[in-house]
Amino acid sequence: MARGMLDTAERMALLPGDVPRDAVIVTRNLHREYVMGTEVVRALNGVDITIRRNEFVAIMGPSGSGKSTLMNMIGCLDTPSEGEYWLNGHRVSELDDDDLARIRNKEIGFVFQTFNLLPRASALANVELPLVYAGVGGRERRERAETVLKQVGLGERMHHRPNELSGGQRQRVAVARALVNKPSILLADEPTGNLDSATSVEIMDLFETLHREGQTIILVTHEPDIAEHAKRQIILRDGKVASDGLTAEIHA
Amino acid sequence: MxxxxxxxxxxxxxxxxxxxxxxxxxxxxxxxxxxxxxxxxxxxxxxxxxxxINALGANLITIEPSRSRFGGVESSSTVPMTIDDAVALRRDAAEYIDAMAPEMERRQQVEYGNQNINANVKGTTPEYPEARNTRVEYGRMFTTGDDDSRQRYAVLGANVPDNLGQNPAAMIGQTVTIRQIPFEVIGVMASRGSIGWSNPDDEIYIPLTTARFRVMGNDRLGQISLTLPEGVNRNTALIQFERIMRREHRIRPGEGNNFNLRSPTDYLATxxxxxxxxxxxxxxxxxxxxxxxxxxxxxxxxxxxxxxxxxxxxxxxxxxxxxxxxxxxxxxxxxxxxxxxxxxxxxxxxxxxxxxxxxxxxxxxxxxxxxxxxxxxxxxxxxxxxxxxxxxxxxxxxxxxxxx
Known part of the structure; x- marks a missing residue:
């Protein structure tokens, strides 16, 4: 992975000229097709988006609009059939499985609708997991995990297992796990989908706080009132960007 | 990590x-x-x-009487082996024999004090311990002189003193009776352990001539044990022994042997x-x-x-x-x-x-x-x-x- 040896500034210099220098995510003409039996489903049909550092973006759209596919693509869980994707200067579209795993570990913090915590491991062990795969030593791993857990307000419950925590607390553990390796982006897929409205507000407040502290956040949701917390909203329809604007302007 | x-x-x-x-x-x-x-x-x-194999000694050969075969027909009776056979072997195949122990055996009632056991009594020669790769632990083996003069001496197998309720060392010099005939115990053998289904530790040894004339009343041998000297070819020796035995038993050419030549070590190797x-x-x-x-x-x-x-x-x-x-x-x-x-x-x-x-x-x-x-x-x-x-x-x- 020779490209990985370059630092961020050097990688950014390799991007197309019209891209802002602080772009974290750049997609160009992104296509993704699936073969379902005899039918070819075009989940993404030419998506061009640019997301800059410290943006808080909501990706919205009805089911079938391609937002899950776009999320998988941005999250480096999937690669495009056509088009290009740069994440923090890494040209993701040409990486193999193991390189994608390393990129996910280093650049992306996932928060899922169903939390996706390891049930048999304590909150602390769950948060340490990305650092294990990053090759961070035991002592430093623990310290960093504890720090992040305190940051999300779970300093008192870090030795509990997921089934001993409430839904909101579980999602906080997931957020801590997403943040622990200092990723370029926090990628949240319906993070409040399994939470009641009061807890949803708490989690969204946490996201806003993180955003104010400089974290780039991408939120995939179909709920307009959740998307309201983001500063920018991208709406997909039929695998294309239907609208892309600042939340403040939409209301204006 | x-x-x-x-x-x-x-x-x-x-x-x-x-x-x-x-x-x-x-x-x-x-x-x-x-x-x-x-x-x-x-x-x-x-x-x-x-x-x-070690207990038997690697050079052991045994000769036993067996039923003869003639043209595929097995004869119904065995021709006995006698002391004359042993004498002939000793005389005519001396260079192939290191130690030789003819054995005549029968189970006998043996009494000591108020103890009464049924034991296998073997008449044999002083070379028995050497031929069967064993030794006398207490006392001594009988000598050729004891044999010639038909002494009523007995050497006990290692377990016999115990079977008679006495410890081995104390048995030396004691009198046991075999078929009501008093014998003086002059030695006790070292323990050898059981071999196959027989246990030599339970046997009693008396001089061959004594056995022939005082106890058994015949000259029939159950077995002859031989050991080969170092450096002698086993097959050559076996051919010699067979030739002498056939001559002694007057077996005509083409007739089967009425004896068996065996190397127990071969059997054990199998x-x-x-x-x-x-x-x-x-x-x-x-x-x-x-x-x-x-x-x-x-x-x-x-x-x-x-x-x-x-x-x-x-x-x-x-x-x-x-x-x-x-x-x-x-x-x-x-x-x-x-x-x-x-x-x-x-x-x-x-x-x-x-x-x-x-x-x-x-x-x-x-x-x-x-x-x-x-x-x-x-x-x-x-x-x-x-x-x-x-x-x-x-x-x-x-x-x-x-x-x-």
Whole structure:
């Protein structure tokens, strides 16, 4: 992975000229097709988006609009059939499985609708997991995990297992796990989908706080009132960007 | 450090499913245990045979009367072997004989004080201990002079004093009666252990001439034991002995022998061969059970991979590479096999001890067998763990995350 040896500034210099220098995510003409039996489903049909550092973006759209596919693509869980994707200067579209795993570990913090915590491991062990795969030593791993857990307000419950925590607390553990390796982006897929409205507000407040502290956040949701917390909203329809604007302007 | 974590995960996953892990390991436990027990029994049997060969002496040849065959017809009676045969062998094949012990034997009532036992009494020559690779432990053997003068001297087998309720050293100089005839005990043999179905330690030895004229009343021999001198070709010696015996028994050319020339060591070597074959057979069955155990492990590992699809998805999303996922499952399979192997070794040692205690078979735990069984179980773990581990490593993270 020779490209990985370059630092961020050097990688950014390799991007197309019209891209802002602080772009974290750049997609160009992104296509993704699936073969379902005899039918070819075009989940993404030419998506061009640019997301800059410290943006808080909501990706919205009805089911079938391609937002899950776009999320998988941005999250480096999937690669495009056509088009290009740069994440923090890494040209993701040409990486193999193991390189994608390393990129996910280093650049992306996932928060899922169903939390996706390891049930048999304590909150602390769950948060340490990305650092294990990053090759961070035991002592430093623990310290960093504890720090992040305190940051999300779970300093008192870090030795509990997921089934001993409430839904909101579980999602906080997931957020801590997403943040622990200092990723370029926090990628949240319906993070409040399994939470009641009061807890949803708490989690969204946490996201806003993180955003104010400089974290780039991408939120995939179909709920307009959740998307309201983001500063920018991208709406997909039929695998294309239907609208892309600042939340403040939409209301204006 | 990642390796340490991988071991941890594998260990915790086994601990979380203790019963299942135990049942999975059972195949390997039984396989390894069986290998160790079978090899221990085989090694013990072989050691037994070696000991018996040593006890008999490697150069022993025995001659016994047998039924003769003539043109495929077996005669109904045996032609007895007599003292004359022994005299002729000694005279005409002297250079092929180191020690010679003709034996005439019969079971007799033996009394000592108020004790009365039925023992095998053997009339033989002073060369008996040398010919049968044994020695007199207490007192002395009778001499040629004792034999010629028909002395009523007796040398007891090692167990006889005990059978008569006396300790061996104290028996020297005591009088026992054989068929109401008083004999002075002049020696007690060293213990030899049982050979086949007879136990020479229970026998009593008296001079051949005494036996012939005072006890048995005939000159028929049950057996002649010979040892060959160093450097003599066994086959040449056997041909000589056969020629002399045929001449003495007036056997016409083309007629079958009415005696048997045997080298018990040859017979035992055959027994050793048989026990080896038997061991190999049992070992291959044990190996099959190890392989079956391995398939059990593969089966449960595949179940485990399916069960933990979601977990694999999470780990992959968080940055686990293929090799990390693969080693996690491979190490789990390996640990199952190795823990099973260790339990199997313990099981094999216990089973070997039970076999030797309850069945009276001698067993010997072979360190090689332990090492090989352990190594083989590790190999089974690697081999049968590989496919499930590869399967886990190649799961698609998106599909796995959706798996419920």
């Amino acid at each position: 990642l390796i340490g974590e991988t071991f941890n995960v594998a260990f915790r996953s086994i601990r979380a499913n203790k019963l299942r892990a135990l049942l999975t390991m059972l195949g390997v436990i039984i396989g390894v245990g069986a290998v160790i027990t079978v090899v221990a029994m085989g090694t013990g049997a072989q050691r037994n045979v070696e000991n018996q 027994a050793e061969e048989t026990s080896k074959t038997f061991s190999a057979l049992l070992l291959s069955i044990a190996a099959v059970s190890l392989v079956v155990g391995g398939i059990g492990i593969m089966n449960i590992m595949l179940v485990s991979v399916t069960e933990r699809t979601k977990e694999i998805g999470i780990r992959k999303a968080l940055g686990a590479t293929r090799i990390v996922i693969m080693s996690q499952f491979l190490i789990e399979a390996l640990m199952l096999c190795l823990v099973g192997g260790v339990i199997g070794i313990g099981f094999g040692v216990v089973a070997s001890n039970l076999v030797s205690k309850n069945l009276g078979w001698s067993t010997e735990i072979s360190p090689t067998a332990v090492a090989v069984a352990f190594g083989f179980s590790a190999l089974v773990g690697l081999f049968f763990g590989l496919w499930p581990a590869r399967r886990a490593a190649s799961l698609d993270p998106i599909q796995s995350l959706r798996y419920e």
